[in-house]
Amino acid sequence: MTLVLNNVTKRFGKNTAVHNLSIEIPENEMFGFLGGNGAGKTTTFRMILGLLDHTSGEITWNGEEIDYGKSSVIGYLPEERGLYPKLKVRDQIVYLARLRGMGKNDAVQELEKWLERFRVPEYIDQKVEELSKGNQQKIQFISSVIHRPKLLILDEPFSGLDPINVEMLKDAVADLKNQGTSIVFSSHRMEHVEELCEHVCILQKGTPVVQGALREIKRSFGKKNLVIHGDLSLDFLENYDGVIRYKALSEGCQLQIVDENVSQDIFNALQGRGFIRKFELEEPSLNDIFIEKVGAAYE
Ligand SMILES: Nc1ncnc2c1ncn2[C@@H]1O[C@H](COP(=O)(O)OP(=O)(O)OP(=O)(O)O)[C@@H](O)[C@H]1O
Numbered sequence: 001m002t003l004v005l006n007n008v009t010k011r012f013g014k015n016t017a018v019h020n021l022s023i024e025i026p027e028n029e030m031f032g033f034l035g036g037n038g039a040g041k042t043t044t045f046r047m048i049l050g051l052l053d054h055t056s057g058e059i060t061w062n063g064e065e066i067d068y069g070k071s072s073v074i075g076y077l078p079e080e081r082g083l084y085p086k087l088k089v090r091d092q093i094v095y096l097a098r099l100r101g102m103g104k105n106d107a108v109q110e111l112e113k114w115l116e117r118f119r120v121p122e123y124i125d126q127k128v129e130e131l132s133k134g135n136q137q138k139i140q141f142i143s144s145v146i147h148r149p150k151l152l153i154l155d156e157p158f159s160g161l162d163p164i165n166v167e168m169l170k171d172a173v174a175d176l177k178n179q180g181t182s183i184v185f186s187s188h189r190m191e192h193v194e195e196l197c198e199h200v201c202i203l204q205k206g207t208p209v210v211q212g213a214l215r216e217i218k219r220s221f222g223k224k225n226l227v228i229h230g231d232l233s234l235d236f237l238e239n240y241d242g243v244i245r246y247k248a249l250s251e252g253c254q255l256q257i258v259d260e261n262v263s264q265d266i267f268n269a270l271q272g273r274g275f276i277r278k279f280e281l282e283e284p285s286l287n288d289i290f291i292e293k294v295g296a297a298y299e
Pocket residue numbers: 012015017035036037038039040041042043044079
C-alpha cells in the first residue's frame with residue numbers, strides 16, 4: 001500500500017500553489033511534510049483527499065487512482081478543526097464513523113478504546129462545546145482514525161496541545177504507524193518531525209527544495225553544529241575561520257561550522273585557554289536545514 005504523487009502540479013489561476021511534486025509514501029511510514037506559510041502543504045493534502053483537482057500529474061494509492069467513494073481508506077485531521085459544538089462526543093463520532101461505513105456498535109467500542117487511551121473516558125457524554133480546545137483536538141483526532149484508515153493525513157496535529165498531550169498523541173501516531181498505517185503529517189515544529197519521521201519533504205512556494213531520508217539529508221548538508229561548555233572566554237570564535245554562526249550560551253557557545261575539520265582546528269586553538277567541560281560535534285538540526293533552505297528564498 002503506497003501513496004505516490006508523480007509530478008503533481010496545482011494552479012489557482014496564475015498562481016502555482018504546487019509545482020511538479022513527486023513523493024512516495026509506503027506502508028509503515030511516517031512522512032514529514034514541511035514548508036513555510038503558503039508553501040502548498042494543505043493544497044497537497046486536499047488533492048490527495050480528492051477535495052481539489054490537480055492541474056497535472058498523477059496521484060495513486062497502491063498503483064491505482066484513489067476511489068473516493070471508498071473514503072474509509074483515508075483519515076484526515078484538517079488544520080482548521082470542525083466539530084459540531086452542540087453534539088455529544090458519542091453522537092458526533094458515531095455519525096462520522098457511519099459516514100465512513102462503520103457500524104454503530106463497532107464505532108462506540110472503538111471510541112471507548114480511544115477515550116480510555118487518552119485518559120478521558122468521561123467525555124463520551126459531554127457536548128463538544130463543553131471541552132477545552134486541546135481536548136476538542138483529541139476528539140477531532142479520534143474522528144480521523146475511528147474507522148482505522150490505511151492512510152492518515154494530519155495537518156498540524158500537535159498545535160494547541162500541552163506537552164503531556166503532545167506525547168500521548170505522538171505515541172498513538174507511532175502505534176498506528178507500527179500497525180501498518182501510512183502517515184503524512186505537516187508541522188511547523190521541526191523537533192516533532194525530527195523525532196517521528198524517517199523521510200521528509202520541504203516545500204518552498206510549491207516546489208520541493210529538500211527531499212529524502214532525514215539521516216541522508218543531514219549527512220549531505222555538510223555543515224555541523226559544535227557545542228562548547230567551559231570556564232574560558234570563547235568570544236574569539238565569533239570571527240574564527242570556518243565559523244558560520246556563533247551563539248553565546250550561559251555555559252559556553254554553540255557554533256555552526258562549515259565542516260567537521262573546523263572542529264579539530266578549534267579544539268587545538270582552545271588548548272591552554274581554560275577548562276573545557278563539553279566539546280561536542282552534532283549533526284545539523286532539521287531546523288537549521290529548514291532555515292537555510294527556506295530562509296534563503298525569503299531573502
Ligand atoms: N482555494 C484557493 N484559491 C486560490 N488560491 C489558493 C486556494 N487555496 C490555497 N491557495 C494558495 O495556494 C498557496 C498554497 O497554500 P496552502 O494553504 O496550501 O499553504 P500551506 O503550506 O498549507 O500554508 P500554511 O502553513 O500557512 O497553512 C497559497 O499561495 C494560497 O494563497
